[in-house]
Amino acid sequence: MARQLDEQIAGRFAVGRRLRVLDVGMGQGTQALRLARAGHQVTGVERDATMIAAAREALAGQPEGIRERMRIVEGDGRDTGVHFLPGSFDVVLCHGVLMYVEEPDPLLAGLARMLAPGGLLSLVVRNGDALALRPGLHGDWAGALAAFDTVNYRNRLGLDVRADRLATLTAKLAGIGAPLHTWYGVRVFTDTAPDGAPAPDDLEVLLAAEERAGRTDPYRTVAALLHLCGVRG
Template identity: 55%
Template sequence: MIRHELVARQLEERIATHFEVGRRLRVLDVALGDGAQALRLARGGHQVTGLESDPGRLAAFTSALETEPEGIRARFRALAGSGQDTGAHFLPGTFDVVLCHGVLDRAKDPDSTLAGLARVLDTGGLLSLVIPNAAARAMRPGLAGDWRAARAALVAQPEESDRFLRREALTSFLARIGVPLECWYGVGVFAADGSHGDAGSAAGQEQSADAADAAHEAAAEAAAAVEELACRMDPYRGVAPSLHLFGVRG
């Protein structure tokens, strides 16, 4: 999906900017899921630990990990646990990079989750957060012509559970726990559903499979290039359905 690719590129950009070239980093991925981002980092030579609370997902990932080359398997640990469990598993300052993607909107106690993630970051460490953008909930239904849903989103009163799904509140809290916001991006300004248009699809009916695949890849890359620009520019990034924020441990 294009949104996953955008998050990966944004993360790689911040790592390249923040750390010296060639440094092997200690990475924690909270809520591992399918492990796409974590595996990408392990393939890049970093030492990665993943936490996953769902036994089925953890088993599926562990099985998939067995198909990776031995060197990558040696650099990866997958453990049962959640963002609430970092204090039980790890000492303070254990990691250089912590990924918390799609976690805060489901966390029972986001305050303690974030504080725990800050605790396990080493000085100068990078915290990568991906959250739904609660401030832009009316955009997608409005663009789709679903006026009832758009109005409901516009007039809804903010809920306490939404507090960390709004950039201003999250920025303030990160400063209080010693991981002030360094920069932020939107994610999927135009391709919120992971699509990138249908360029090449009609032609693909008459072309060879190779030509259709090439057209599809070209459309995907064109979409990613536009998204990369929009996701770092105002006002576009502010209305993206998700936000990618980076804090740095002081």
């Protein structure tokens, strides 16, 4: 996802421009910190206290210049309008969050309002068109059959969450004024790898194969995750 995001930023904004970035549901701040290191002014929003503590600890170990470029706001991603003015950001990230939101439309609309004209909205969601693949590849045939007719699933943490379909999100992005510009598949080949598995010796080759598949039909359509990039008109 990082390479894909960097590609979209490089293709949309002037080289060397310091961007105003909002990362909604930043988790432990991995993506936010990476963008702050790249010279951008980053604001991360997170409501989980454990994640916030981890992000602050990671930030504390950075040089002063990077610490000054990153701000952490404790709050719910659905309340962006409480904290920020419309059009305040050039790039808005919301990665791995929508699956935990039962009704995502207000959140999406709020994210789009945060974008300045020409701004980039980056979403990473669970692919609702490929929910049967994971149980099927694990030999859970009943689970695979049940997954065809729903966008609800149980994730690896044991939580009941939801996925998004590409066509549905495409229509929603158009409706909130940030129409889909491009999209990628994420975890095409590696979704069945167990959590915490050690990196293989040929990691670079694996990453190259994933990157290629994430840009290529029909492989990207069956990825575990979708990375959608919309642009504010």
